[in-house]
Amino acid sequence: MASSTVLAYRHLVAAQVRSQAQYRASLAVDVTGSVLFGLLDIVSVVMLFRVTPTLGGFGFAEVFLMTALASCAFATADLVVGNVERLRQYVRSGLFDALLVRPLSSLAQLMAMDVATRRVGRVAFGVGVLVLAVAQAPVKLTPVRLALLTVTPIAGAVIFGAVFVATATVAFWWIESGEIANGLTYGGLNFTQYPITIYGALFRRLFAYAVGFAFVAYYPTLVLVDRPDPLGAPAFLGYAAPVVAVMAAVAAGLVWRTGVRHYRSTGS
Amino acid sequence: MVAAVVTNSVFGFLRFAVMLAVIETGTRTVVGYDERQLATFVWAGQGLIGVVLLWSLPELAERIRSGDVVTDLLRPIDPVWQLLAADLGRAGYAVLTRFVVPVVVGALVFDLYAPRRPATYALFMCSILLATIVCFSCRYLVNAAAYWLLDVRGPQTAWTLTSGIFGGLNFPVWFFPHAMAIGLIVATPFPSIIQIPLDILVERGSPTVQLGLLGVQAGWVVALLTLCRWVQRRGERKLVIQGG
Amino acid sequence: MTVIEARGLRKEFAVRVKSGWLRRRTRVVAAVDGIALAVERGEMVGYIGPNGAGKSTTLKMLTGVLYPSGGQVRVCGLEPVPQRTRLARRIGVVFGQRSQLWWDLPLRDSFALLRHVYAVPATEHAGRLVHCRRLLDLDAFLDVPVRQLSLGQRMRGELTAALLHGPEVLFLDEPTLGLDVVSKQAVRAFLAALGTTGDTTIVLTTHDLADIERLCRRLVVIDQGRIVHDGSLDDLHARYGSRRRLVVDLDEPLGAELALPGVTVESMQADGRRIIYALDGSTTAGDLVSRLAEVAALRDISVREPAIEDVVARLYTRQVTP
Numbered sequence: 001m002a003s004s005t006v007l008a009y010r011h012l013v014a015a016q017v018r019s020q021a022q023y024r025a026s027l028a029v030d031v032t033g034s035v036l037f038g039l040l041d042i043v044s045v046v047m048l049f050r051v052t053p054t055l056g057g058f059g060f061a062e063v064f065l066m067t068a069l070a071s072c073a074f075a076t077a078d079l080v081v082g083n084v085e086r087l088r089q090y091v092r093s094g095l096f097d098a099l100l101v102r103p104l105s106s107l108a109q110l111m112a113m114d115v116a117t118r119r120v121g122r123v124a125f126g127v128g129v130l131v132l133a134v135a136q137a138p139v140k141l142t143p144v145r146l147a148l149l150t151v152t153p154i155a156g157a158v159i160f161g162a163v164f165v166a167t168a169t170v171a172f173w174w175i176e177s178g179e180i181a182n183g184l185t186y187g188g189l190n191f192t193q194y195p196i197t198i199y200g201a202l203f204r205r206l207f208a209y210a211v212g213f214a215f216v217a218y219y220p221t222l223v224l225v226d227r228p229d230p231l232g233a234p235a236f237l238g239y240a241a242p243v244v245a246v247m248a249a250v251a252a253g254l255v256w257r258t259g260v261r262h263y264r265s266t267g268s
Numbered sequence: 269m270v271a272a273v274v275t276n277s278v279f280g281f282l283r284f285a286v287m288l289a290v291i292e293t294g295t296r297t298v299v300g301y302d303e304r305q306l307a308t309f310v311w312a313g314q315g316l317i318g319v320v321l322l323w324s325l326p327e328l329a330e331r332i333r334s335g336d337v338v339t340d341l342l343r344p345i346d347p348v349w350q351l352l353a354a355d356l357g358r359a360g361y362a363v364l365t366r367f368v369v370p371v372v373v374g375a376l377v378f379d380l381y382a383p384r385r386p387a388t389y390a391l392f393m394c395s396i397l398l399a400t401i402v403c404f405s406c407r408y409l410v411n412a413a414a415y416w417l418l419d420v421r422g423p424q425t426a427w428t429l430t431s432g433i434f435g436g437l438n439f440p441v442w443f444f445p446h447a448m449a450i451g452l453i454v455a456t457p458f459p460s461i462i463q464i465p466l467d468i469l470v471e472r473g474s475p476t477v478q479l480g481l482l483g484v485q486a487g488w489v490v491a492l493l494t495l496c497r498w499v500q501r502r503g504e505r506k507l508v509i510q511g512g
Numbered sequence: 513m514t515v516i517e518a519r520g521l522r523k524e525f526a527v528r529v530k531s532g533w534l535r536r537r538t539r540v541v542a543a544v545d546g547i548a549l550a551v552e553r554g555e556m557v558g559y560i561g562p563n564g565a566g567k568s569t570t571l572k573m574l575t576g577v578l579y580p581s582g583g584q585v586r587v588c589g590l591e592p593v594p595q596r597t598r599l600a601r602r603i604g605v606v607f608g609q610r611s612q613l614w615w616d617l618p619l620r621d622s623f624a625l626l627r628h629v630y631a632v633p634a635t636e637h638a639g640r641l642v643h644c645r646r647l648l649d650l651d652a653f654l655d656v657p658v659r660q661l662s663l664g665q666r667m668r669g670e671l672t673a674a675l676l677h678g679p680e681v682l683f684l685d686e687p688t689l690g691l692d693v694v695s696k697q698a699v700r701a702f703l704a705a706l707g708t709t710g711d712t713t714i715v716l717t718t719h720d721l722a723d724i725e726r727l728c729r730r731l732v733v734i735d736q737g738r739i740v741h742d743g744s745l746d747d748l749h750a751r752y753g754s755r756r757r758l759v760v761d762l763d764e765p766l767g768a769e770l771a772l773p774g775v776t777v778e779s780m781q782a783d784g785r786r787i788i789y790a791l792d793g794s795t796t797a798g799d800l801v802s803r804l805a806e807v808a809a810l811r812d813i814s815v816r817e818p819a820i821e822d823v824v825a826r827l828y829t830r831q832v833t834p
Contacts, residue, residue: 004631033422041429041435097610102629103597103601187275187278195288199282203281215625
């Protein structure tokens, strides 16, 4: 039973890929666009360091590494879950009911059916930038650090993905929420790109810890460049991303279920 | 709307933190901005987002995709003017609501730069008007891509990213190399939306410079509106209606 | 075997009404106000009512999309809401207004995908697909992307899609809405054939009463959240006094009025040369014709059966206590 469910999702994803391949003009635009987006993700940091030698006590190489980790995670999340904000359209048009009538989880269907395969360029670019960042940091590679470098972007992607899903879920309560969702997701990216030392205590606690953004790039970078945290946090936090990712995913799942319950109580 | 304003305010704190971090290590001015000017830049910028409506839902694109747009085309007024008129009304209302709140929040917590020349206020208002039209045109063009692309997520994302980075939202355009900054301001519409109004507000340069910036905006208004109408006519011809 | 059981089924919505400048009062509106329904296996039930009566809401509760506010409901022995995914495998749903097919892919691909979504064994799926292709004439557009199909073609695709996993119950929400005459007939013929096999229970909501006449032996009428009639079409006519009409064309107007029990003159046209009688059954049409023939020269007669539209319209616009 379970394996047939997995097969079902695999087919849904494949169908989405085929669907998107139908629009050849869009495909070309999006693949080249993806690389452009990847570039823009890192432009901010590069330009900031034109006007200042350090940011929050960190030099360019270190902040560049943070940006690279954050952008790579974000691009991956965007690839897998980025279109989940289409939920708004589904609810509005009543198409969400069609998902509810099928014997699969509505969230899983939504994710499988809206995989943004065209964004793969951005992920590829992000990985390339990460390699560059690691090389110029420089990071002394050990097997542990290599593992950290592979796992952290994935965990970061899950954290971002959880934020995507949670903000999209707001569409169940409030259909015009698109603008806010946009701000939150891209704002999240901005927040994780820079060392959290630049933010006041309140915001740090809110975004870095509560939402988990600091675990996407900041703490892992500290471990990778072998630097103690100016804020005094223990070094093992750099490895905590996967744990935070699991917690974020669970939280997002709960938000989603609440949202669906609300939808099913009040109709559309 | 309340949530949008709250979001904008929260981002004001985040962005200003970045600016503060930048200026901390500089000599209290960065590419010609002092700390108070940067504060105004960030907070007025956050307020401005709601007025020009930098990011909005691709409703027009959805209408094109579903075919509903046909009803707009049957009306006697050109759709571009219809939508522009509606947008200006919205922007006027937003100046009183969405602009004021982040500025007030910023003023309460930080030290903002207040314009010294009375003429600046008038110039700023003009600039907001022009910026709104430029932003409207850009959003319109992004949506109109739906006539050809059937799925505007790509252009939409491109717009979201480039408008922020090249428009002066993430950081002032002058952080770019000098020549590139000039190029962006003159040859692209993005800075006309955020950067120029804010530069006018913080009085970066003499009144002549301010007027010059207004001129750049006006130029873009003309160019973009012409482009919008041209695209609209082409789009009407290309109309592919999806759906039963 | 009862496949659908509902008792005291309710659905209330809280509607916020602005009262004054800032305040909002919350009013509770009962979209479905205590419905009792029992549908046996193999039945074909028509579920009709005026707009806003609660048809779609009921259907959503039966399919697990909407939580009921009160009462009990079981479909195929399962409770729709907590056991949504289990129930989903055993029911098929066709929404008239919204498509469940994949917009950008050929119709064929949608069917293939649904096979995996519902985990249907390949041979069963293929068998049903062949059957549907034949009956609904799908081959002509099987490879066309769904977004390019006409409404009639799409609806035939939706019907197929809903049946490929062999559901026990098929729910249809306004399936013939907006279809051209030929497509409507095709859909009706298909559903009628499906109904006669007795394997699938069919519940159909519609505004097109010709659908009902053609397909449904049983008719449930809902108005303002309550069921006002649950029986056969004939019951409906009998209960609401629908009458047959006899249209009589005469060479010359009648000299005197005929007085027969249960016969009333509904209208006269062409200076009295055409009379339309309404019969309530006390006098048969045959008797009336005989009596007329005795006193006048008959040119032509025709009998009009009671129109379902009239009955239902009266039902919709009248306050009826069930």
